[in-house]
Amino acid sequence: xxxxxxxxxFRYLRTDWFSRRQPDLAKAPFVLALPDHxxxxxxxxxxxxxxxxxxxxxxxxxxxxxxxSLQVLDDKPELSNKLLTGIAEWCIRFxxxxxxxxxxxxxxxxxxxxxxxxxxxxxxxxxxxxxRLKHFGYDVHAAMAxxxxxxxxxxxxxxDDIIEQGQQTKALLSLPPAALRxxxxxxxxxxxxxxxxxxxxxxxPRPALRRRFGPQLLKRLDQALGHAEEWIEPVQxxxxxxxxxxxxxxxxxxxxxxxxxxxxxxxxxKRLQQEEKGLRSSVFKCYRVDGKMEKIEIGxxxxxxxxxxxxxxxxxxIATIEPALGIELFVLEAPKVEDLPPxxxxxxxxxxGLDDISLSELLDRIAGKIxxxxxxxxxxxxxxxxxxxxxxxxxxxxxxxxxxxVERPRPLQLLSKPEPIDVTAPIPDYPPMSFRYKGxxxxxLKADGPERIEQEWxxxxxxxxxxxxxxxxxxxxxxxxxxxxxxxxRTYQWFIHGFFA
Amino acid sequence: xxxxxxxxxxxxQKDILPLQGFRPILNNSAIDTGLGLIKNAFPNSSFPLxxxxxxxxxxxxxxxxxxxxxxxxxxxxxxxxxxxxxxxxHRTIFPPALRPFGIAADKIIFIELKKEKEIxxxxxxxxxxxxxxxxxxxMQELSFTASRRLQLAVEQSxxxxxxxxxxxxxxxxxxxxxxxxxxxxxxxxxxGMPGVGFPHxxxxxxxxxxxxxxxxxxxxxxxxxxxxxxxxxILHQQKKTG
Numbered sequence: 106x107x108x109x110x111x112x113x114x115f116r117y118l119r120t121d122w123f124s125r126r127q128p129d130l131a132k133a134p135f136v137l138a139l140p141d142h143x144x145x146x147x148x149x150x151x152x153x154x155x156x157x158x159x160x161x162x163x164x165x166x167x168x169x170x171x172x173x174s175l176q177v178l179d180d181k182p183e184l185s186n187k188l189l190t191g192i193a194e195w196c197i198r199f200x201x202x203x204x205x206x207x208x209x210x211x212x213x214x215x216x217x218x219x220x221x222x223x224x225x226x227x228x229x230x231x232x233x234x235x236x237r238l239k240h241f242g243y244d245v246h247a248a249m250a251x252x253x254x255x256x257x258x259x260x261x262x263x264x265d266d267i268i269e270q271g272q273q274t275k276a277l278l279s280l281p282p283a284a285l286r287x288x289x290x291x292x293x294x295x296x297x298x299x300x301x302x303x304x305x306x307x308x309x310p311r312p313a314l315r316r317r318f319g320p321q322l323l324k325r326l327d328q329a330l331g332h333a334e335e336w337i338e339p340v341q342x343x344x345x346x347x348x349x350x351x352x353x354x355x356x357x358x359x360x361x362x363x364x365x366x367x368x369x370x371x372x373x374x375k376r377l378q379q380e381e382k383g384l385r386s387s388v389f390k391c392y393r394v395d396g397k398m399e400k401i402e403i404g405x406x407x408x409x410x411x412x413x414x415x416x417x418x419x420x421x422x423i424a425t426i427e428p429a430l431g432i433e434l435f436v437l438e439a440p441k442v443e444d445l446p447p448x449x450x451x452x453x454x455x456x457x458g459l460d461d462i463s464l465s466e467l468l469d470r471i472a473g474k475i476x477x478x479x480x481x482x483x484x485x486x487x488x489x490x491x492x493x494x495x496x497x498x499x500x501x502x503x504x505x506x507x508x509x510x511v512e513r514p515r516p517l518q519l520l521s522k523p524e525p526i527d528v529t530a531p532i533p534d535y536p537p538m539s540f541r542y543k544g545x546x547x548x549x550l551k552a553d554g555p556e557r558i559e560q561e562w563x564x565x566x567x568x569x570x571x572x573x574x575x576x577x578x579x580x581x582x583x584x585x586x587x588x589x590x591x592x593x594x595r596t597y598q599w600f601i602h603g604f605f606a
Numbered sequence: 607x608x609x610x611x612x613x614x615x616x617x618x619q620k621d622i623l624p625l626q627g628f629r630p631i632l633n634n635s636a637i638d639t640g641l642g643l644i645k646n647a648f649p650n651s652s653f654p655l656x657x658x659x660x661x662x663x664x665x666x667x668x669x670x671x672x673x674x675x676x677x678x679x680x681x682x683x684x685x686x687x688x689x690x691x692x693x694x695x696h697r698t699i700f701p702p703a704l705r706p707f708g709i710a711a712d713k714i715i716f717i718e719l720k721k722e723k724e725i726x727x728x729x730x731x732x733x734x735x736x737x738x739x740x741x742x743x744x745m746q747e748l749s750f751t752a753s754r755r756l757q758l759a760v761e762q763s764x765x766x767x768x769x770x771x772x773x774x775x776x777x778x779x780x781x782x783x784x785x786x787x788x789x790x791x792x793x794x795x796x797x798g799m800p801g802v803g804f805p806h807x808x809x810x811x812x813x814x815x816x817x818x819x820x821x822x823x824x825x826x827x828x829x830x831x832x833x834x835x836x837x838x839x840i841l842h843q844q845k846k847t848g
Contacts, residue, residue, distance in 0.1 A: 459689050459713060461737035467691075471717060471728055481716045483701040495701045498712065505712055509705040517677065518670040519700035551793065553801045576802045580792035581667035603700060604667055606674020606707075606805045606826070 107270055110337075111215040111231065112256035113238070113247045118211040119184055120151035125242040134172055137180035138165050148180045152244065185211055192238070193340045199234060204337035207286075212260070214253055214337050221249075227267055250276070253337065254329025258284035274330055278304035285325040291318050346384065346439035348373050355394050355431020359423055362391070362432070366419055367412075369437035374412040383408025383445030389419055391426055392434040399426045403473055406501050407465035408443040414466050418473045459501055468501070485509045489558050491519065491602070513556060514574055516584040516603030523586070523600035530599075532591050536573045540585065542601055547577040555587075568596075574605065582606075623649050628816045639682045640830045644809065649816040653679070656764035657783035658733075658756045660748065662771050662812075669772050671807050672788045673699065674707070676742065676768050678826050681708035683739045683766060691732045693717045693725050694744035708829050726752050733759040733767050742768045746775070753780035785813040791823060794834055806834065 115121070124131035134154035138145040145165035154175065159168045165177055186205070193203045193213055202216035217230070224230040231249055238245045248259035248266050255273035259265055262284040268276045277284065280303055282295045295318065300306045306314065307326070315323055327333035348369045356362060366389060377383060385408055390400040401422040409415060426432075472480055485507050486496040494510070530537035536552030554573035560566065568589035576582045582605035589597035628649050639645075639653040648654055661676065663669040684690055685708070692699065692714050701711035719725045722745055729743040733756055748769055760767055769782065777785075787810040793803030804827040811819045823834040 461688060463735050463737035464689060464715075467732060467735040467738075468715065470731060475717075475719060475724055475728070479718045481697070481718070482712060482714070483716070484712050485702060491700070495711070501715075509702055509711060511705045514706070515700055515703035516670070517673050517700060517703045518666065518698045519703075520698075521696070551795070551802045574802055576793060578792075579667075580790040580806065581665075582670075582790065582793075582802060582805075583667075604670035606670050606677070606703075606807075 106219050108216070108218045108251060109221065109227075109249060109270075110251070110253045110256045111217050111234065111247055111249045112206075112253070112260040113213045113215070113234065113245050114260040115189075115211040115213075116244045116246065117149070117151055118188060118243065119149045119180065121243045122184065122188055123178060124151065130176070133174070133176060134159070135176035135178060136165070136168060138177050139180045139182065145177065189213060190340060192243075196234075197341065199230070201341075201343050202337060202339040203341075204339055206257070210261075212257070214256070216337055216339075217249070231266055252329055252331045253335050254286065254325060255331075257286060258329060274307075277329060278302065278307065282306075285322065285329060287322055287325050291322055294318065344438045344440060346373060346376065346382075346442055348376075348437045350435040350437075352433055352435070355428075355433050356435075357428045357431045362423055362426060362428070362435075363420070365435040366423070366437070367416060369435060370412040370415055370419075373437055373439060374410045374415070377410035377439070377442070377445075381445060381447065382442050383410045384415075384439040385409075385441040385443055386439070387415065387419075388438045388440065390436040390438070391428070391432040392436070393428065393432050394430045397429070399428075399432075401425060403469070404441075404477070405465070405469045406472075407462065408445040409466070409469075410445060411466070414469070418469055421470075421473050465501065488561065490561055491515070491558070493561070493564075514553075514605070516574075516582075517606040519584075519603040520601065523602045526585070526599050526601045528585070528587075528599040530587075534571070536575060537585065537599070540575075540583075540599065540601070542583075547581075547583070549575045550578055551576040572602070620650070623816055626816055639679050641679070642824070642831055642833055644811070644820075644822055644824075647811055647814055647817045647820050654783045654815075655683075655766050656760055658753065658760055658767040658769060658781070660753075660769045660771060660780055660782040660785045662774060662777060662785065662787045664773055666772075668787075668789050669698075669770070671790045671805075672770055672786075674805050674826065675786075675788045675807055675809065676770065677704055677707035677709055678831055680740055680742070680768075681829075684709060684713060686739065688737055688739040689713045689715060690740045690742065691715050691717060691738060692742045692744075693719060693728050693732065695720060695722075695725065706829075707826070722747065726755075729767070729769075730755055730759050733765050734763050736763040736765065738765050740766045740768065742770065744770045744772060746772060748774075748778075748780055748782075750779055750781060753782050757781045757783075783815045784811060784817075786811055791834075794825060 119137055134157050135151055136147045136154050136159060137149040139148050147159060147161055147163050147165060147168055150159050150161060157172045159171060169175055189205045189211065193205055196203045196213060196215060200215050200217045200220045204214045206212040206214060221227040221230040224233055227249055231247055235245055235247050246260050248256050250256040250259055250268040250273050251270055252273055255268060255277060258280055259268055259276055262280045265276060281301060282303060283292050311323060324333060328335045350365050350369055356365065386404045388400055388402050390398055392398050401419060403418040468480060482498040482501060483495045484498045484503060484505055486494060487507055488494050527541040528537040529539050534555060536554055537549055539546060539548045552573055552575040555571040557569055557571050559569045570586040570588050572584060572586045574582065575585055583601055584603035584605065585599060585601055587597055587599050591597055641653060645651045645653065661672045663672045680690065690713060697716050697718055704711045717728055719728060725743055725745050729741060732738060732741040748771060756767055789808045791806040791808050793806050795803040804825045806825045809822045809824055813819060825832045825834055
C-alpha cells in the first residue's frame, strides 16, 4: 500500500483560539505578546493585524506605532502544545496515527495510508478535515502527499492541496528552500547565493551540497522526495494487537458484555495464533455512552492464545464493569505479547512440572480472583541467616542459581518472627535445661548444638545467634537460640524460632 | 493347606472391594510411598492416590510432625511427576527444610489466603488441575459438603490432596478417604550417643475407607520411613493418657 500523509498547518492557532473564546476580538487587529529582555515582543498576530504589517518578532511599541489602537494580550507559551494535542486526539477519527509537528511550527501530520477511500476519495477526505477544523474557527491549510516532507512543504508554501502519487518532486521545484524544514542559517546562506527555489540546487552534485550546506539539507531533501524513510510519532501509540467492536445499540447487560468479549477474544486469538504469539497481559475497555471508560485487566504467567482460558480470567471481573446508560464501543488490547512457538510433544524426559500449561492457567485464575501478590515460589539464596536463606522467585520459570543447602538440620515450621522465651541454661555454652513457652514448661531431655550464625554485617547490624535443636520429654522438637554472649549487663536473650518435624 | 486358605481369603477380599464401591486408580502401584507396614491398612495394600487425605493436629508441634510425615509421602509423589501447590493462611513452612525430605522447594507453589472460603475455593480449583502431583491445604475447619466437593474434584483429575487441619473445633464426618493423626515421639538413639536423632512419630490412622485403621511408630531417616524396633511408644502413650 503506498504511503500517504496529510500535513495540516494552523496559520493563526493561538489567536484563533482567543477569537473563539472572545468573538469580539476577531473584529479588530490584536496581538499576543511576551516580555523579552525588558520589552514586549509580539509572538502571535491575528490576520487583521498581519494585514496592517505587524509581524511576529516586532516590539509591541513598534506595532503600536503602526496601528495605535492595537490590542495586546498576554501570550501563554504552553497553549500551542495543549491545543495541538487536543486537536490531534480529535483527529484520530480520521486516522489512528496522528503526530504533532516540531514546536516552532503549529501543525499536525497524519499518516492516512489506506484511510481516504472510507470518505470517498482523497479530495473529499481532505475537504472534510479542513471543513471540520474551519468550523471550529481555525484557519488551516492542509496538503496531502506521498512523503511527510512534501506534505509539510506544500501545506505551508503552496496553494495546492493534493499532490498526486509520485508527483512530489514536481511540486517541490518551485518552492523556496525554507520548505525543506532546514535551519535558518542554511536558508540564509542559500538565499545569499541566489538559490531562491529548490529547482536551483536540486540538480547540483550531492558532494558539493554536503560540503557547503552540511548533511541536513541532503537528508531533508531526500525525505521530501521520498528517497529516505521518515516516521511520525503518534500522540496515542497504536497497539499492534487491538480489536474494536462498535455496537449499534448501547449494551447494558452482563450477557451482552460477555458476547462482545467472546467475539473480540476469538478474533484476537486467531490473529495471535497465526503470528505464533501469545499474550501476557490484556485490557478490555468499554466506552460508555456518557463518555466515561470502564476497563478490566488480566495477566497471564505464560504466553497464551487460548480464548477459553482468557475468557475465564475476564469472566471473574466482568461484574466490576458499570455499564450505566450503556456501552457503545468495546476495545480489546494486548499490550504485552510474547512469542509462543507451537509446542512439541515430548517422548522422553519428563519436565519439572512447572512448564505445565494447565498449572500456569490455574495460577492465572487464582491470581485473577485473589491477586498475584498471594502466590509465591521460593528459590534458595546464598545466606546463612535463616530468614534470608530463601527468596521469592521472580517468575515461575526462574532457574535455580544455587542448590538448597542440606548440611545442617533446619526446622520444617519456622515462626515468622522469633518469640522470646524464659530459659534455664547452664553457662558457658551448654544447651538449656528447660524453657517456658506460652505458659507451658518444657523439660529438655536431648539437645544438639550450638550452631552459631553470625549477623551479615554488610546487611544488618546486631548480635549473633547460637542455635540449639532441643527435644522435650514428649518428643517435640524445637529450634531455640540465644542472641548475643552471656555478659554482666544481661544483653543476651533467648528465643524460640521453629518446630522440627 | 494354610497357604491355600490364605490365598482364598486374599482373593475373596479382592472380590469384595469392588462390591463395596472401591475403585482403584490404575497407576496406583507405580508409586511407592515407602510406608512399609502401614500399606497393609489400605485396600489392595497400596496408598490411595487420587484421593483426599485428612490430617488432624492439635498443637504447632503436632502440625510440624504432620508436615514432616506429609513431606515424606509428597517426595515420592513429586519424584514421579509435576509440581505441587501448598495453600495456607500464613506460610509457616521453612522452604530450605524440605530438602532433607527429598523435596525441591522451588517446585512448590505457595499460596497464602486469608479466608477459609478462599482456601477451599483455591484448593478445589487446584485439585481439578491434572498437571499437578499433589495439593496441600492448611485449614481449620472442613465441613462435609466442602470435603465432598474436594473428593469430587480429585475423582476427575486423579490428583492427591492433603488437608492439614490444625486445631479443629470439632472432628466431624468428612468425605476424605483417610484421617490421620501424627504426633511426635522422642528420638531413638543408641545409648550414650549425643544429639536428638532422627524425626520419630506416632502415626495414628484413625479412619480409612475399605481398610483397617491402626497405630504405628515410624522414624524418618536418610530419605525414607523406618519402623521403629522398640515398643517404648506404647508405654509413652499410656503415660500420655494416664
